[in-house]
Amino acid sequence: MATERSTIAVAMSGGVDSSTAAAMLKAEGYPLVGLTMQLWNQRRLAGKEGMPEQVQGRCCSIDDVYDARRVAETIGIPYYVVNHEARFERDVVRPFVNEYLAGRTPIPCSLCNNHLKFDQLLATARQIGAEKVATGHYARNEFDARRGRWILSRPADGSKDQTYFLFGLTQEQLSRTLFPLGRYTKPEVRELAREFGLGLASKPDSQEICFIPGGDYKRFIDAYLEEQGETLPDSAGELVSATGERKGRHEGIHNFTVGQRKGLGVASPSPLYVLAIERESKRVTIGGEEELLRTRFRVRGLNWISIAELRNSARAEVKIRHRHEPAPATIQLVADDEVEVNFDEPARAVTPGQAAVFYQQDEVLGGGWIV
Amino acid sequence: MRHVYLDANATTPLLPEVLDAMRPYFLEQFGNASSIHLRGQQARAAVERARASVAALLHCRPAEIVFTSGGTEGDNLALFGMVHPGDHLITSAIEHHAVLNAAEKLRDRGAEVTFLPVNGQGVVDPEDVRRALRPATKLVSVMTANNETGVLQPIKEIGRIAAEADVYFHTDAVQAAGKLPLDVHAMGCDLLTISGHKLYAPQGVGALFVRRGTRIEPQMIGGAHERLRRAGTENVAGIVGLGKAAEIAVEELHNGGPSRIAVLRDRLERELLAGIDETGVNGGGAARVPNTTNLWFDHLEGEALVIALDLKGLAVSGGAACASGSTEPSHVLLAMGVPQDRARASLRMSLQKQTTAEEIDYALNLIPAEVSRLRELSPVYRRHEALAG
Numbered sequence: 001m002a003t004e005r006s007t008i009a010v011a012m013s014g015g016v017d018s019s020t021a022a023a024m025l026k027a028e029g030y031p032l033v034g035l036t037m038q039l040w041n042q043r044r045l046a047g048k049e050g051m052p053e054q055v056q057g058r059c060c061s062i063d064d065v066y067d068a069r070r071v072a073e074t075i076g077i078p079y080y081v082v083n084h085e086a087r088f089e090r091d092v093v094r095p096f097v098n099e100y101l102a103g104r105t106p107i108p109c110s111l112c113n114n115h116l117k118f119d120q121l122l123a124t125a126r127q128i129g130a131e132k133v134a135t136g137h138y139a140r141n142e143f144d145a146r147r148g149r150w151i152l153s154r155p156a157d158g159s160k161d162q163t164y165f166l167f168g169l170t171q172e173q174l175s176r177t178l179f180p181l182g183r184y185t186k187p188e189v190r191e192l193a194r195e196f197g198l199g200l201a202s203k204p205d206s207q208e209i210c211f212i213p214g215g216d217y218k219r220f221i222d223a224y225l226e227e228q229g230e231t232l233p234d235s236a237g238e239l240v241s242a243t244g245e246r247k248g249r250h251e252g253i254h255n256f257t258v259g260q261r262k263g264l265g266v267a268s269p270s271p272l273y274v275l276a277i278e279r280e281s282k283r284v285t286i287g288g289e290e291e292l293l294r295t296r297f298r299v300r301g302l303n304w305i306s307i308a309e310l311r312n313s314a315r316a317e318v319k320i321r322h323r324h325e326p327a328p329a330t331i332q333l334v335a336d337d338e339v340e341v342n343f344d345e346p347a348r349a350v351t352p353g354q355a356a357v358f359y360q361q362d363e364v365l366g367g368g369w370i371v
Numbered sequence: 372m373r374h375v376y377l378d379a380n381a382t383t384p385l386l387p388e389v390l391d392a393m394r395p396y397f398l399e400q401f402g403n404a405s406s407i408h409l410r411g412q413q414a415r416a417a418v419e420r421a422r423a424s425v426a427a428l429l430h431c432r433p434a435e436i437v438f439t440s441g442g443t444e445g446d447n448l449a450l451f452g453m454v455h456p457g458d459h460l461i462t463s464a465i466e467h468h469a470v471l472n473a474a475e476k477l478r479d480r481g482a483e484v485t486f487l488p489v490n491g492q493g494v495v496d497p498e499d500v501r502r503a504l505r506p507a508t509k510l511v512s513v514m515t516a517n518n519e520t521g522v523l524q525p526i527k528e529i530g531r532i533a534a535e536a537d538v539y540f541h542t543d544a545v546q547a548a549g550k551l552p553l554d555v556h557a558m559g560c561d562l563l564t565i566s567g568h569k570l571y572a573p574q575g576v577g578a579l580f581v582r583r584g585t586r587i588e589p590q591m592i593g594g595a596h597e598r599l600r601r602a603g604t605e606n607v608a609g610i611v612g613l614g615k616a617a618e619i620a621v622e623e624l625h626n627g628g629p630s631r632i633a634v635l636r637d638r639l640e641r642e643l644l645a646g647i648d649e650t651g652v653n654g655g656g657a658a659r660v661p662n663t664t665n666l667w668f669d670h671l672e673g674e675a676l677v678i679a680l681d682l683k684g685l686a687v688s689g690g691a692a693c694a695s696g697s698t699e700p701s702h703v704l705l706a707m708g709v710p711q712d713r714a715r716a717s718l719r720m721s722l723q724k725q726t727t728a729e730e731i732d733y734a735l736n737l738i739p740a741e742v743s744r745l746r747e748l749s750p751v752y753r754r755h756e757a758l759a760g
Contacts, residue, residue, distance in 0.1 A: 033678075033682065036697075038697035069696075078682060080681075080696075081696040081697035082674055082678070082697055083674060083697035123748070124674075124675055126748055127671075127675035127678075127748055128678045128679045129679055129682060
């Protein structure tokens with residue numbers, strides 16, 4: 001019975017997924033507390049250089065909190081908003097800006113999962129007396145007694161798979177985490193939301209980076225640095241070909257990401273892409289699509305999930321960005337916290353700053369950051 | 372589950388007598404106080420009786436009372452109604468947002484604004500008011516009692532300084548009304564705000580005292596209500612409730628109500644300080660209203676403590692609620708020089724007149740246990756303990 005179960009804190013964003021996750025757990029009789037993390041104040045940069053005057057972002061908006069609060073009220077659970085803006089800025093926003101300035105392409109969602117949702121939120125949950133956290137992520141998480149490990153694996157709905165953003169979860173974090181949506185497809189979740197009477201079954205999914213309304217990260221970086229009283233470091237430099245031939249100039253390395261085609265400002269009969277970005281020389285290497293293909297790259301900041309550690313090497317399917325279909329590869333340990341990935345077939349646009357996540361069938365073996 | 376409410380500074384429950392007084396004005400006596408007919412006359416009479424009751428609480432003339440929708444409207448009317456572009460306003464860093472944000476809006480519109488600091492106990496120095504005076508100074512606005520700490524401000528001294536300089540003086544007395552005697556003449560103020568729902572009347576009604584002869588520009592434009600100082604059909608039932616609550620408050624002030632609350636508050640504070648290490652009272656060295664205590668408990672998150680206590684049936688408050696309902700570090704505590712971490716680890720408890728000794732016992736059982744549980748979960752605290760041990 002409910003009274004024997006320990007309380008679960010549900011992370012509620014006001015969206016369909018987390019709201020339905022909460023309603024499902026409630027229907028199963030778990031004692032719940034709904035929590036929304038206030039992570040970013042959209043008003044901070046509103047009206048600054050290039051930023052929208054009116055706040056219209058979806059991150060931590062009053063509308064979303066209103067929706068979450070209404071869902072909590074509908075299903076009959078206590079609900080609170082907790083302020084983690086300082087931690088979010090320190091562990092997500094600032095590193096996001098720094099990564100771009102260093103010529104890499106960050107994934108704030110993974111940083112947020114590692115530092116906020118499955119660290120700070122778990123801590124807050126324990127502080128208020130909840131031993132576990134549930135979220136609306138599409139992923140599966142089960143304890144395998146044989147291996148004695150918590151196994152993170154792909155959800156029933158492959159098109160909504162969010163395990164790529166969850167590779168950083170430790171065993172301790174996984175042991176305290178529930179993903180109630182892991183066995184459902186998105187259409188099923190929308191149907192459940194309707195059945196639970198949540199009133200937001202047709203609310204659109206959020207797409208963009210939550211703290212960047214409109215999705216223009218360059219303007220965000222400008223506005224953020226202006227607010228911080230910092231100036232954008234001058235990283236203008238040369239555009240060069242893979243053989244070092246000068247092709248033009250660029251305004252700053254943070255404007256580029258590996259694989260980018262638009263905005264290079266170089267005329268060419270065939271499409272040109274960013275191949276590499278070098279922070280020290282401020283050089284951006286460009287070339288044809290075939291030059292984007294790479295077979296070998298390295299990954300650091302490793303976290304292992306289905307195994308305790310990698311000994312020597314393993315075969316896996318490796319995913320190198322959110323919308324990338326995992327491809328077969330051999331991963332080889334080359335240093336204490338570094339592996340080399342060798343794709344069987346060359347892959348397009350291996351991008352420093354993005355995560356590489358290793359799968360074996362549906363299970364997440366582990367992952368790390370592309371260097 | 373048991374529910375104990377120690378958040379009277381946020382709002383107070385409606386007294387049954389107040390509801391009884393209001394009830395007819397929702398139902399059979401539904402008239403518009405501006406109407407000529409009998410229904411209207413009954414409503415008018417009720418509003419004017421209430422005006423006299425509120426005037427009695429503040430020791431002013433009934434005609435000096437303007438009914439409003441609450442504390443924010445009263446504060447806004449005082450500031451926007453008195454200060455114009457080019458004028459100078461003196462206020463303090465610890466005001467309620469109804470004053471602080473209105474002052475900032477006035478600054479945007481071309482008024483000059485001085486925000487006075489407070490000392491470590493959260494008290495404005497009257498001499499700072501004197502030093503801030505300029506030829507263009509039009510209004511001084513300093514609150515009577517702070518909502519977060521309960522700390523009383525030297526209102527009489529500030530009133531005297533303002534009078535000597537021939538400058539208008541407004542005080543937000545929302546947190547003082549009913550907790551201590553208020554006499555607008557003794558306080559030397561020209562404008563004074565109160566709010567119904569901090570005084571056991573309903574939410575959505577309040578009053579602004581405007582000294583006779585004070586020219587104030589109305590902010591609500593419409594009919595000739597409230598002697599042309601606030602247009603809009605009177606909230607008759609709410610006003611009747613405020614009047615009744617004011618009458619009850621006057622009786623309670625005579626009958627030692629505040630000192631009964633002070634006894635409970637003092638015991639709560641004393642026993643928490645005795646039972647918990649590394650704890651103190653924000654503003655504890657200053658004169659305070661009798662119902663409020665603001666305690667810090669180092670090495671924990673006040674926001675989590677508030678939630679944990681709520682889940683166990685004790686309603687208290689942390690810092691300031693922001694738009695989403697989450698907690699931001701209190702601007703009041705920060706203005707007092709309380710460090711960020713300690714401001715975030717602070718808790719406000721505010722007693723109501725219905726608070727019983729047994730409810731205080733409940734809080735005294737719960738809080739030390741929750742504080743030590745939260746500290747055990749805090750890595751900062753564990754490091755600190757390891758160093759100390």
